[in-house]
Amino acid sequence: MSWAHYWPLTKPRVVALIVFTALVGICLAIPGLPTAEDLRHGVLGLLGIWLAAASAAAINHLIDRRIDVLMARTQHRPLPSHSLTPRQVLVFALSLGAISMAILIIGVNWICALLTFASLIGYAVVYTAWLKHATPQNIVIGGIAGAAPPLLGWSAITGMERPWDWAHALLLVLIIFVWTPPHFWALAIFRRADYAKALVPMLPVTHGVEYTRKQILLYTILLVAVTVMPWVAGMSGVFYLGGALVLGAVFVWYAWKLQNPPDELFAMQVFKYSIIYLMALFAFLLIDHWLLPWLQPVPPFVMDRV
Numbered sequence: 583m584s585w586a587h588y589w590p591l592t593k594p595r596v597v598a599l600i601v602f603t604a605l606v607g608i609c610l611a612i613p614g615l616p617t618a619e620d621l622r623h624g625v626l627g628l629l630g631i632w633l634a635a636a637s638a639a640a641i642n643h644l645i646d647r648r649i650d651v652l653m654a655r656t657q658h659r660p661l662p663s664h665s666l667t668p669r670q671v672l673v674f675a676l677s678l679g680a681i682s683m684a685i686l687i688i689g690v691n692w693i694c695a696l697l698t699f700a701s702l703i704g705y706a707v708v709y710t711a712w713l714k715h716a717t718p719q720n721i722v723i724g725g726i727a728g729a730a731p732p733l734l735g736w737s738a739i740t741g742m743e744r745p746w747d748w749a750h751a752l753l754l755v756l757i758i759f760v761w762t763p764p765h766f767w768a769l770a771i772f773r774r775a776d777y778a779k780a781l782v783p784m785l786p787v788t789h790g791v792e793y794t795r796k797q798i799l800l801y802t803i804l805l806v807a808v809t810v811m812p813w814v815a816g817m818s819g820v821f822y823l824g825g826a827l828v829l830g831a832v833f834v835w836y837a838w839k840l841q842n843p844p845d846e847l848f849a850m851q852v853f854k855y856s857i858i859y860l861m862a863l864f865a866f867l868l869i870d871h872w873l874l875p876w877l878q879p880v881p882p883f884v885m886d887r888v
């Protein structure tokens with residue numbers, strides 16, 4: 583046993599992207615140059631959200647340990663491979679969760695702490711212990727927790743005091759919410775035998791591969807429509823819009839090709855693209871918000887100060 587065994591419990595790569603979407607929520611909530619307070623709330627908010635997501639991921643390992651041993655993709659995790667005991671994982675997860683809440687309550691604000699706690703419980707308990715085994719719509723409903731981080735980031739800066747804070751932040755949440763089904767079902771198609779063996783009612787197991795492929799295409803088209811909304815709402819500019827449309831067109835192409843895939847591995851290519859897509863889409867939001875104003879002849883933040 584060493585600290586190296588604890589690191590994978592935090593699902594580092596998934597949580598890295600989650601933290602990035604929270605960072606974009608933080609940045610978009612700051613209208614001009616950040617004040618010292620924005621920076622303090624931003625850094626502490628990000629730290630708290632990261633620790634909460636890592637705690638939720640560790641609880642997911644704990645609750646799923648008996649099904650993880652049955653699936654090829656998950657059987658080498660620290661609990662099924664007996665590198666750690668359930669008690670060690672529980673202490674680790676609760677410690678991360680407690681530190682996260684202390685940081686958010688003391689250093690940020692109550693609303694951010696409350697929303698982050700709700701996301702932690704939503705993923706670690708509601709999704710993992712209940713929804714995952716209850717319905718093939720598990721990841722659609724459970725996806726709300728994974729989609730929340732831009733809202734959590736936004737709340738760290740603003741405290742969600744004005745109605746448009748909710749409207750703008752929830753648009754970003756909606757994007758990740760609609761992105762989750764194509765992201766996960768592509769992987770679930772490839773791993774359907776694993777899920778069937780572990781008796782987890784994922785869509786390709788309960789409704790078949792063809793039906794799941796159609797759902798992926800429908801959600802991907804819906805996703806492209808939803809990603810236009812930040813531009814329609816005046817929250818992002820044409821640079822973002824162009825990026826979103828190009829990335830979206832490629833995603834639709836992948837989802838279309840998945841209807842008659844060249845081989846079994848193609849679903850995994852769709853899954854991999856879904857990750858590149860979300861990373862790039864949120865990078866476009868960020869660049870559009872902060873870099874582009876500086877490329878104008880007179881940067882707006884400078885004008886503010888004249």
Ligand code: HEM
Pocket residue numbers: 595596599600603655721722724725726728729758762765766769857860
């Ligand atoms: C209910 C919602 C979600 C479900 C069911 C889901 C499911 C999965 C699964 C099963 C994997 C494979 C993990 C592995 O092999 O260890 C995965 C990978 C990944 N997911 Fe998700 N996911 C969800 C939401 C999200 C969200 C919200 C993000 C980020 C914003 C995300 C980002 C990623 C990334 C970056 C990977 C690749 C990890 C790697 O390469 O090791 N996922 N997801």
Ligand SMILES: CC(C)=CCC/C(C)=C/CC/C(C)=C/COP(=O)(O)OP(=O)(O)O
Pocket residue numbers: 593596597600631634635636638639642646656698699701702705710727728730731
């Ligand atoms: C506080 C906060 C922001 C919480 C969000 C938590 C979080 C880590 C969400 C990620 C979603 C995810 C990886 C789901 C896969 O779970 P799975 O059990 O279906 O996949 P697995 O079989 O790989 O474990």
